[in-house]
Amino acid sequence: MEEVAVVGVEKTGDSVAVGAAKDLLFGSIGGMVGKVFEYPFDTVKVRLQSQPDTRPLRYKGPIDCFKQSLQQTGVRGLYRGISPPLFGAAAENASLFFGYNLCQEGIRNVTGNRDGELSMKQKLFCGAASGAFASFILTPIELVKCQMQVQMIGKAAMSANVIPKAVGGLQPAAAIHTASIRPPGPFALVGQIYSAYGLTGLWRGQMGTLLRETGGSAAWFGAYEYVSMKFKEIGNKDSTTISESMMAGATAGVMYNFILFPADTIKSRMQTEAIGVGGRSAGFMEVTRSIHQHGGIKAFYRGCGITVARSAPSSALIFTVYEGLKSYF
Template identity: 20%
Template sequence: MDCEDPYESLPPSTTVSTHMLAGAAAGIGEHCIMYPVDCVKTRMQSIVPDPKANYRSVADALLKIVRYEGIWNTMRGVNVVVGSAGPAHAMYFACYEKLKTVLSGGKQGNHLAHGTAGCMATVLHDAVMNPAEVVKQRMQMYDSPYKTCLHCATSVYREEGLRAFYRSYTTQLSMNIPFQSVHFMIYEFSQDLLNKERNYDPKTHMLSGAVAGACAATLTMPLDVCKTLLNTQEHCARTHVSYINGMMAAIRTIFEFQGFSGFFRGLQARVLFQMPATAISWSVYEFFKYVLAKNNPDDNYLKVGGISVQAASSATSR
């Protein structure tokens, strides 16, 4: 339905850089705050875990890493994520906002348009993040031979070539396109239920984001395990190949070593990572939108928690 919703859409004069700035802040916050749990997820997805890194649970893994390797080992590789998450999420949210408006025709409740916009934005996001994921996950593995992210990147390039940084790209897209489609549709649907007026409400943004992240993470878990194997390239005596290339090769390898259950190793860690990560991402993003709208000099008003505050120019709801 059409209605005045200055916060939700931001003023017509809002530039692409506004969405990019909000998206960059959201992406960095999402990836960094829960980074230790992401480290645990990567290790738990190993198809041939070292006995010293065979963890029973997320808590057990964190305790062992801190006790035997030091607390900073839970953050190995975080700097490459910080450097990549900003531009990747900037393009991601800017593309999403633009395509969502175009595809939905400015109408609220068109969840198919939200999902489609999320898919298309993911292609750009993953093109930037995939090389960073390769470096990050190799740094996160137990007993990683790399000293720094730069050492890892140069070693991979020298030994495996540029292709190594995109070996998992199609698998990551195969995972992230349904992940983001489900993620955005559930987030928007939850907002329709919990925040019909689409006011700035941190509680509903966090709750909607957490539910969306948990559902999407569970649905796409097998593909995430495949992506980790392609990125880390664990060498196993029985594979008889130099490198594992492509999703089907990853699926065969995981099934050979661990059976069907292998596709869900680390599920608890992934859900525990995604729930607060997506909650943080949406909260930061919506906060930036609210602040930018509030500071726009105009005479229109935006209701927040039943209180009217000066807001941005009127715009139709998405």
């Protein structure tokens, strides 16, 4: 079976500039492939996270959310707003792989360790640094994505005469979009956010994204590197097969999504708040207290199961595409 390289290790002796270009291009392609596969599951996850804490809950769980979404909007509705996250997945994974390998190169220059493997602690640090860097690129894209993912809930609620209620000072975006026959697209949403909050409003939910990406990316790269290392030790070889790379990638995806899922829930709740309602936006800690007050600890993990389940094959695809392209070229 064909073997693939380990993340950050160049087989071809490319220059730093060429290696960086490959990271950006191949990371982008891998991210887009993974996003097309996982997006319907991500839509369900966001709808579960952002539903109001009224009782009974609108969705009983991920399967019920899937059923209601398909009945109300069809498969097309599950892909509502995919353009921003498709671009976002390309930007996120490009910046993650670029940042990860750039950080490794920096550590090698500082330590003088040009040929040997970095320690696991050093790789975890590189993963965390790349995640922190990527979070600033990702937050505006995810803000638009989350707003679009809950738009169709509002239209369905209007037809059923059920309008989502404000809970804990937060008015869900779905309630506002019921008044629109045609929900605004991504560019219109950017304009609305800028008009309501200014340029900084595009980074609403940054704290949640930063926490998720910093810890999650450390776990993502760390898990991939650790599992790949074990496969190499067991097989007494220098590289992994495609199937082994996919297994390492699947493990990485599970770790990334599970380890800081509550931060993602808080971010989603903040980013699905109706634009410009109430004259202000609730902060990170205010939203955290509101979620806990109305739903307890369990509310922070709504959608966690489906997110972890879809992240395994999606992350396996991302790493396999990235590693495969890098080895081939």
